[in-house]
Amino acid sequence: MDVNYAPLVPHTRPRGSYHHGALREELLNACVRLIEVEGIGAVSLRRVAREAGVSPAAPYHHFADRAALLAAISVRGFEQLTERLRAALAGREQPRAAVVSLARAYVTFARERKGYFQLMFRPELSQPEKHPDARAAGDAAFAVLADVVAELDSPDPEALAVSLWAFAHGLAALALDGQLDHRGAELGTDADMLTARAIRLLDSMLG
Incomplete structure (x- = not known):
C-alpha cells in the first residue's frame, strides 16, 4: 500500500x-x-x-487504467518532441545543418522534459498496441528526421535515419543517466561540452 x-x-x-x-x-x-x-x-x-x-x-x-494514463503522457511527449524538432528546422535550408540541429534539439528536449522522455520509449508501460495514438505520435516525430535525411546523398537513407536517431538518443540517455557528467569530470570538462563536441563530430562526419 x-x-x-x-x-x-x-x-x-x-x-x-x-x-x-x-x-x-x-x-x-x-x-x-x-x-x-x-x-x-x-x-x-x-x-x-x-x-x-x-x-x-x-x-x-479519464483513464481506464495505469497504461492508459502513461500512453496519454507518451502521446503528449512525442507531440512536444515533434514541435521541438520542427522548430529546430526553421531557417535550416541545408540538410546537413538540419540534421545537426535536430540532434541538438533531441538531446535538449530529453534534458528539459525528463519525465516525458523516461516514458516515451517504454512500450511495455504505455502499451502502444492497445493505444495506437501513442505509436502514431512516435512515428510523427521520427518522420521529421526521416524527411530531412531523405534529402541527403545517402545510398541507404532509412538506415542513416535510424543511425542518426540512435546517435541522438544515446547522447540523451547518457546525459539523463549522469554518465556524461561522470565522463566529463574525468576529462576535465562537463556534459554540455561533451555533447557539443559529439554533435560537432557528427557534423564533420556528415560532410
Missing part, C-alpha cells in the same frame, strides 16, 4: 473543484511530476490522484 507517501507539493485546490478538462490536464501534469521526482515505478492511479488533490476514483473518468 502507498498510503504513507506525502504529496510532492501542497494542494490548495479543494477536492472535486476541477472542471472536467482541467482535471485530465492536472492528472497528466501530476503524473509527470511524480515520474521526475520518484520514477515511473511510483506511478499508480491512486498516487496520481493524491498528487492532483482529487479522489481516488477521479482518474477513472
